[in-house]
Amino acid sequence: MTDLSVVDLSRLQFALTALYHFLFVPLTLGLSMLLAIMESVYVMTGREIWKTMTKFWGILFGINFAMGVATGITMEFQFGTNWAYYSQFVGDIFGSLLAIEGLMAFFLEATFIGLFFFGWNKMSRVGHMTVTWMVALGSNFSALWILIANAWMQNPVGATFNLDTMRMELTSFWDVFFNPVAQSKFVHTVSAGYVTGAIFVLAVSSYYLLRGRNLEFARRSFTVAASFGLASALSVVVLGDQSGYTATEHQKMKLAAIEAMWQTESPPADFTAVGIPDRQDRETHYAVKIPWLLGIIATRSLDTPVPGINDLVARAKERIKSGMVAAAALDRLHANRDDAAAHSDFEAHVHDLGYALLLKRYTPDVANATEAQIDKAANDAVPDVAVLFWAFRIMAGLGFFFIGLFAAAFYSASRRHFHRPWLLRVALYSLPLPWIAAELGWIVAEYGRQPWTIEGVLPTFLSASSITTAQVTFSLAGFVLFYSALAVVDGFLLAKYIRLGPEGVFPPKPPAPKPGQPGPARPGGVPIGAIQPARAQVRPPPKPGGA
Amino acid sequence: MMEKLVFLDYETLRFAWWVLLGLLLIGFAIMDGFDLGVAAVLPLVARRDIERRVVLETIEPVWEGNQVWLILGAGAVFAAWPALYAVAFSGFYVAMFLALVALILRPVGFGFRNKIENPLWRGVWDWALVVAGVVPAFVFGVAFGNLFQGLPFRFDETMRITYEGGFLDLLNPFGIICGGLALVMMVMHGSVYLGMKTDGAVQHRAAMVAGAAGFLMILLFAAGGLYIAYGVDGFVVTGGIDPAGPSNPLLKTVERLHEGWLSNFAGQAWEYHKQVFFGDYIGHGWELVLPLLGFLGALVAPQLVRFGKGGLAFIASSLSLFGIIATAGVALFPFLMPSSLDLKSSLTVWDASSSRLTLFIMLVAAVLFLPAIVVYTGFVFRVLRGKVTLQQVKDHESGY
Numbered sequence: 001m002t003d004l005s006v007v008d009l010s011r012l013q014f015a016l017t018a019l020y021h022f023l024f025v026p027l028t029l030g031l032s033m034l035l036a037i038m039e040s041v042y043v044m045t046g047r048e049i050w051k052t053m054t055k056f057w058g059i060l061f062g063i064n065f066a067m068g069v070a071t072g073i074t075m076e077f078q079f080g081t082n083w084a085y086y087s088q089f090v091g092d093i094f095g096s097l098l099a100i101e102g103l104m105a106f107f108l109e110a111t112f113i114g115l116f117f118f119g120w121n122k123m124s125r126v127g128h129m130t131v132t133w134m135v136a137l138g139s140n141f142s143a144l145w146i147l148i149a150n151a152w153m154q155n156p157v158g159a160t161f162n163l164d165t166m167r168m169e170l171t172s173f174w175d176v177f178f179n180p181v182a183q184s185k186f187v188h189t190v191s192a193g194y195v196t197g198a199i200f201v202l203a204v205s206s207y208y209l210l211r212g213r214n215l216e217f218a219r220r221s222f223t224v225a226a227s228f229g230l231a232s233a234l235s236v237v238v239l240g241d242q243s244g245y246t247a248t249e250h251q252k253m254k255l256a257a258i259e260a261m262w263q264t265e266s267p268p269a270d271f272t273a274v275g276i277p278d279r280q281d282r283e284t285h286y287a288v289k290i291p292w293l294l295g296i297i298a299t300r301s302l303d304t305p306v307p308g309i310n311d312l313v314a315r316a317k318e319r320i321k322s323g324m325v326a327a328a329a330l331d332r333l334h335a336n337r338d339d340a341a342a343h344s345d346f347e348a349h350v351h352d353l354g355y356a357l358l359l360k361r362y363t364p365d366v367a368n369a370t371e372a373q374i375d376k377a378a379n380d381a382v383p384d385v386a387v388l389f390w391a392f393r394i395m396a397g398l399g400f401f402f403i404g405l406f407a408a409a410f411y412s413a414s415r416r417h418f419h420r421p422w423l424l425r426v427a428l429y430s431l432p433l434p435w436i437a438a439e440l441g442w443i444v445a446e447y448g449r450q451p452w453t454i455e456g457v458l459p460t461f462l463s464a465s466s467i468t469t470a471q472v473t474f475s476l477a478g479f480v481l482f483y484s485a486l487a488v489v490d491g492f493l494l495a496k497y498i499r500l501g502p503e504g505v506f507p508p509k510p511p512a513p514k515p516g517q518p519g520p521a522r523p524g525g526v527p528i529g530a531i532q533p534a535r536a537q538v539r540p541p542p543k544p545g546g547a
Numbered sequence: 548m549m550e551k552l553v554f555l556d557y558e559t560l561r562f563a564w565w566v567l568l569g570l571l572l573i574g575f576a577i578m579d580g581f582d583l584g585v586a587a588v589l590p591l592v593a594r595r596d597i598e599r600r601v602v603l604e605t606i607e608p609v610w611e612g613n614q615v616w617l618i619l620g621a622g623a624v625f626a627a628w629p630a631l632y633a634v635a636f637s638g639f640y641v642a643m644f645l646a647l648v649a650l651i652l653r654p655v656g657f658g659f660r661n662k663i664e665n666p667l668w669r670g671v672w673d674w675a676l677v678v679a680g681v682v683p684a685f686v687f688g689v690a691f692g693n694l695f696q697g698l699p700f701r702f703d704e705t706m707r708i709t710y711e712g713g714f715l716d717l718l719n720p721f722g723i724i725c726g727g728l729a730l731v732m733m734v735m736h737g738s739v740y741l742g743m744k745t746d747g748a749v750q751h752r753a754a755m756v757a758g759a760a761g762f763l764m765i766l767l768f769a770a771g772g773l774y775i776a777y778g779v780d781g782f783v784v785t786g787g788i789d790p791a792g793p794s795n796p797l798l799k800t801v802e803r804l805h806e807g808w809l810s811n812f813a814g815q816a817w818e819y820h821k822q823v824f825f826g827d828y829i830g831h832g833w834e835l836v837l838p839l840l841g842f843l844g845a846l847v848a849p850q851l852v853r854f855g856k857g858g859l860a861f862i863a864s865s866l867s868l869f870g871i872i873a874t875a876g877v878a879l880f881p882f883l884m885p886s887s888l889d890l891k892s893s894l895t896v897w898d899a900s901s902s903r904l905t906l907f908i909m910l911v912a913a914v915l916f917l918p919a920i921v922v923y924t925g926f927v928f929r930v931l932r933g934k935v936t937l938q939q940v941k942d943h944e945s946g947y
Contacts, residue, residue, distance in 0.1 A: 066658030069611065070651040076621055080636025081643050084708055087636070091629020092901045096909050099622035102615060103916040111612030111924055115931075118608035122930050162902070164793035166706045167629070169902040334704060465637035466709050475644045482648060486655060493662050 007464045009472040010082040013479060017074050018446070019439055020483055024068035026438045029143060029190055030197015031061045032136040034228060035116075036129075041224075043129045049216055054132070055120070056217070056502040057201065062117060063493050067486065069110070074479070082472065084465035086453050089167045093159050093176060094149055101145035109138025143190050151182035154251060154445070156454050161350050163333065168457060181251070184239065185445075191235040192441060195402055196434040198229025202409060203431040204498055206424035214501045219418050226409035233402040251455075253316075254448040256309045257385045258392045259294055260284040264308040268295025274393070277385045282310065284389075309382055316355060317378040319456075320369075323356025325349040328367035354457040355381075361461055383450045391440040391447075398437040405430060553907040558790040558897075560906040562824050564627040565883075565896045567913060569876045571623050575616035576732070576868045578924075581861075582610040584737015586653070586680030587730070589673055592741060592752040596669060600661065600940045603676075605744040607657055608931055612924060614653070626909050630796065630899040631883050634700050634708055635690070641714035642686050649682035680737075681730060688729025692722040692771075694879060695808055696779055697887030702797060711888055721774050728767040732868055735760035739848050739864040743857025746934050757860075758849040765845050768871055772809075772838070775878065781808040782885040782893060784816065790897045799898060801890040812878040820881070834877055840870030 035054055042050035076098065079087050087095070112134040119128055152159075158175030159168045170176070202225040208218035256262075260277035261269065262284070271293035275284040298306050307315075326349035332342035358377040359366045369377075408423055449455060453463040497505065555563070585606050593599040606613075625632040636643055652675045660672035696719070699712040738757035742750055781804035788799040804810065811817070813834045821829055844867020851860035885893040900906060 062658060063662075066654040069614075070654040073618065073650050074647060076618060076625075077636060077643055077647050080621075080625065080632050081640055082637070084633040084637035085706075087625065088629045088633035088706055088708070091625050091632060092905045095622065095625030095627075095629055095632065096901065096905050097626075099619065099626035099909060100912050102619035102622040103912055103920070106618060107612065107615045107916070107920045108923070110615045111609075111920070111927055113611050114608030115927055118604075119930055162793070165795050165902075166704075170905045170908075173904070173908050465633075465640075466707065467637055467640050471640045474641070478644060478648065482651070486651075489655070489659060493659060496662075 005469050006467060006472055007461045009469065009476055010464050011460065013082065013472065013476045014078060015447075016476075017071065017078065017479055017483070019442060020487075021068070021071040021075055022438060022442050023435060024064050024071060025143075026189075026193035026196035026434065027064050027200060028061070028068045028139050029193025030195065030232075031057060031064065031200065032132075032139045032197075033194060034197050034201055034224060035061060036132045036136040037224060037228065038221075039129045039132045043125050049220065052502050052506055053217060053221055056505060057221070058116065059497055059505065060200075060204075060494060063490060063497070065113065067490050070486070071483070081475075082465055082467070083453070083463050084467075086458065086463035089458055089463070090156075090159075090454055092167065092169045093152060093156075096170070097145055097149035097152065097176070101142055101149070105138050105141035105145055107138075109135055109142060112138065140190060143193070144186050147185045147189055148177060148179065148182045150445075151179045151185050152176055153452075153454050154185075154449060155179055155181040156457050161353060161457075163330075163346070168454070187239045188236060189441075191232045191239065192434070192438055194232035195229060195236055196438060198225045198232060198406070199402065199427075199430055199434045201225035202229060202406075202427045203429075206427040207498070208501060209418055210421065210424045210428065214503050217502045219413075222409065222418060223413040226406055226413045229402070230406035230410045233399065233406050237396075237399045237403060252307055253309070253312045253381060254383060254388070254444075255298060256307065256312060257383050257388045257448060258444065259306075260287075260385050260389045261294070261306065261308045262310055264305055264311045265295075267299070267305045268292040268302050269298075269306045270294060272389075275389075277389050279382075279385055309385070313378050313382060316381040317374060319352045319355040320358060320374050320377055322349050323352035323354065324359070324367055324369060326353040327356045331367055351456075354452075354454070354459070357459050357462055358451065360459070380451045383448050388444055388448050391443045395437045395440040395444065398433055398440075401430075402434070402437075553903055555907060555910070556791060557903045557906075559824070560903060560910060561790065561896050561900045562820060563910055564623075564900060564906055565876075565880075567910075568620075568623060568627065569873060571616065571620040572876075573869050573872050575620050576872055577736070577865045578613040578616045579610070580684075580733045580736045580868060581740035582606045582613050582653075582737070583680040583684050584733040584735070585741055586656075586676040586737070587684065587734055588738055588741070588753070588756050589677055589680075591756050592738070592749050596666070597937055597940060598749055599669075599673060601745060601749055601935050601937055602741060603657070603660070604935045604940055605741060609927065610653070610657065612927065614650075617650075623909075627901050627906060628883060628894070628899050629901060630702075630706070630794070631894050634698070634710070634884060634894065637708060638698055638700055638710040638712070639690055639714075639717070642690060642717060646683045646686040649679045649686075652676070652679040680733070684730045684733040685726040689717050689722040689726035691729070691875065692725025693717050693719075694882075694884055695775060695875075696721060697782065697885040697893070699888040700886050701889035701892045704797070706795075709888075721771070721779060724767055724771050724774060728764065728771055728871070731760045731763040731767060732871065735764055735845065735848065736864045736868060739852055739857075739860045742852035743861050744935055746936060754849065754852045757852050757864075761845045761849040764867070765842055768838075768841055768845070776807040776809040779807055780804055781806065781811050782882055782890070783811070784881065784893075784895060788895065788897050790820075792898070794898050794900050794902070796892055796894055796898045799891055799893075799895070801885070801893050803890070808878050811880070812874070817877060817880045834874075837870045837874040837877065840866050841874060842870075843867070844870060 035058055038050055038057065039054040041047075042054060079094075112131045115123070115128075115131045116135055119131060123131070156168070157179050158170060158172035160171050161167070162169045201221050205218040205222040205225065208214040209222065259269075259272055260275060261272070262282045270289040270291050272284060273288045273290055275287035277284045292302075295302065295304070295306055326346055329342045329346035329349070330353075332339050333346060336342070355377075356366050358380055359369045359373055361380070362373040362376055363369050405426065409427060412418065412420055412423060451459050451461070453460045585602060589599060589602055593602045621632070624635070656672045656676040656679055660669055660676070663669075698710070699716075700708055700710045702708060735757050738753045738760060741753035742757060745753065783802055783804050784799055785802050786800045792798070813832070817834070818831075844863045844865075848860045848864040848867060851857075851863055881896045883894045883896060883899055901909070
């Protein structure tokens with residue numbers, strides 16, 4: 001048995017490092033697409049300003065990308081270091097998805113990123129544009145495979161428990177790839193990344209427009225961000241994650257927790273807009289309900305019931321009892337490998353074995369657990385209702401806000417009216433919001449997955465490595481210190497380059513370059529640090545929120 | 548249903564993945580190895596800031612792609628040898644954390660260093676990059692060295708791992724020899740790469756470093772070989788193993804040899820499976836080519852740099868890395884990670900792999916994508932061909 005404090009510390013470390021990593025991922029997804037779009041316009045029109053846009057946003061992309069790569073390695077290592085039992089139990093499926101991500105996606109992205117920065121004068125325009133598209137394609141493929149892996153944790157299809165190896169093994173790669181949860185997750189998460197990139201570009205452009213700087217650059221960037229952002233924001237909300245929430249028992253539990261719906265209602269169920277969920281009393285106080293909405297969103301029908309938490313706990317109890325039969329059969333099989341009756345018992349109940357493992361928290365002898373222990377374990381199947389309820393509402397509210405913001409920005413841009421200070425200010429101060437939404441989305445999906453690492457198969461508290469509390473404390477403290485220092489440096493650099501702006505980083509060149517020719521190398525160059533005077537001319541800008 | 552599509556038997560798939568694991572590891576050593584080496588020798592070959600920018604610019608456009616060899620290597624272990632991944636990463640907990648911190652310093656070091664022109668700022672990131680080059684090379688070498696001595700782990704009947712040892716136990720004499728060997732391998736390889744990609748004073752210094760590192764490499768490889776021959780008791784599988792059986796390490800029996808690992812190099816297990824998979828294509832004694840390549844490459848590569856044959860030197864250096872790593876892999880075969888605590892828990896090629904279906908699908912993915920990776924990586928290197936000179940670096944702002 002693993003020390004429970006090791007489990008808690010490892011969970012804390014995983015949550016912190018994953019949330020931190022997820023600060024950089026959405027921006028990489030969104031900005032890589034925006035860079036590819038901007039450079040395509042450059043290649044089509046041949047206008048230098050679009051090249052400057054690609055290069056300047058590219059610098060900010062590079063700073064962010066470095067952090068994304070750096071923190072991504074942690075994630076890959078961590079499954080092995082802190083979740084060794086998980087790794088050996090499901091590596092057959094989960095590990096292969098990560099490996100394919102490396103083969104198909106990350107290699108593409110990482111190999112071409114160098115050419116994006118260093119290939120400007122070494123390739124044709126179309127060649128370089130292709131490189132940029134490869135980076136964007138690579139990062140999107142990367143998200144696809146990671147989300148297929150994640151979706152498998154939420155809905156473990158296409159795999160079965162193997163008695164000989166005591167682990168889960170792949171039975172159908174097809175099922176894993178076309179996991180319905182994976183499809184909705186991919187579209188939702190990638191669109192959220194696009195929204196993040198678009199808000200970033202919109203906010204920084206608004207900052208320049210408010211200051212009256214880099215106007216040509218800022219207007220075009222603003223327009224691209226507004227159009228790309230509007231399409232993406234609509235896609236995030238319309239193709240939201242909810243469609244995946246009917247797939248399995250625990251996905252249903254997650255949905256019920258998000259809605260704080262304790263009792264099953266007669267269909268179509270009402271949507272609770274706000275309220276105060278109370279786990280003790282099993283009801284939601286001061287609930288404001290919108291009739292029918294939940295039933296329609298979740299089931300796309302008027303007569304399918306959405307099960308409430310209490311009913312789902314009762315179902316969990318049944319599955320625990322069924323799983324206990326499998327556990328007992330497993331014990332018999334360990335004593336006698338050829339016990340035919342035990343074999344058939346095991347086969348009949350193996351799909352509930354994971355539920356019986358929830359009992360391990362309360363008794364080592366799962367097969368003979370008491371009714372009280374079963375009750376406790378069944379209640380563990382409910383995730384943290386209040387956190388899910390509020391995290392989801394804030395995230396969804398932000399989603400609708402983004403649609404409004406992009407619509408207003410798009411309208412302004414299409415009218416070529418870039419000087420509505422209120423809109424520019426709203427856009428600027430919205431800078432931290434997509435990150436808040438993305439982090440809350442992670443919390444809804446992954447904290448909402450608890451108590452499971454693999455839904456219905458492996459509880460979180462059994463997944464950890466047999467390491468010591470001291471080891472995890474050491475690494476956790478190390479990550480907190482190290483990551484905080486990096487965050488300061490990253491924020492400082494981003495703020496510095498945003499303040500400098502494209503005119504500071506790429507000052508207008510003395511001879512106008514002939515169209516079709518790569519710009520001449522600038523003798524002496526403009527070393528990055530030598531731009532202090534340019535900076536001194538601008539008024540001290542307000543702190544960009546959240547940078 | 549899908550099982551029917553799998554046209555390779557379990558034994559072949561396991562062996563293929565053992566070969567692939569070796570290739571990925573060698574790919575990592577050759578490709579990311581020169582990045583680690585270049586970063587490690589930065590203060591030795593470049594004094595002024597402009598020289599350091601030259602040195603760094605030889606790897607800045609490519610290191611990111613190269614590092615994926617490591618990420619893919621770890622991913623392939625996770626996918627093809629989940630038990631090995633679980634034991635190695637949790638058992639080497641502190642070592643892995645140190646390597647990780649170093650590996651995190653790399654992207655940010657490259658990305659951030661040239662962003663501000665301040666000697667202190669740049670000096671700090673230069674040293675961060677040195678650490679990022681030295682630590683992973685040393686740690687991975689130490690870990691590899693400890694494989695030969697067996698690691699203190701065991702599985703219980705639910706396949707839960709217990710590991711009874713700490714970080715400092717890894718720093719035993721043989722572990723340190725292997726750590727040092729890995730470090731000088733990367734240093735030589737990186738210096739040879741610099742010899743190919745730079746000119747003038749930097750190239751001259753790189754050639755000198757390569758010479759010294761090549762000499763140490765020969766010394767440490769020989770010392771490691773002797774230690775393995777006389778200083779460490781080997782392991783041997785004595786029964787209960789079925790190359791096509793379930794991946795459960797607890798079904799076999801293992802004993803300690805009362806002689807070194809060297810007898811396992813081209814020993815019974817290897818000879819048998821060599822015959823099965825390669826037939827007569829690899830004759831008796833051909834394995835000796837591997838250590839020979841290791842020695843010869845280390846001897847020749849620095850000389851070639853000195854005579855201005857950068858490309859050939861890089862090939863020689865790569866062959867040397869290939870020879871040394873392959874020697875170690877063949878010597879361990881069929882073990883991946885022996886256990887000193889509970890002999891039967893030892894992980895081998897035949898009882899620590901993924902399922903047949905997973906190995907097959909992964910093999911298909913590798914066969915489809917690895918050649919594509921080689922082609923587009925080759926394209927990138929072609930675009931970036933030629934030396935990085937002081938003048939070039941002076942003429943443009945930092946690429947990042």
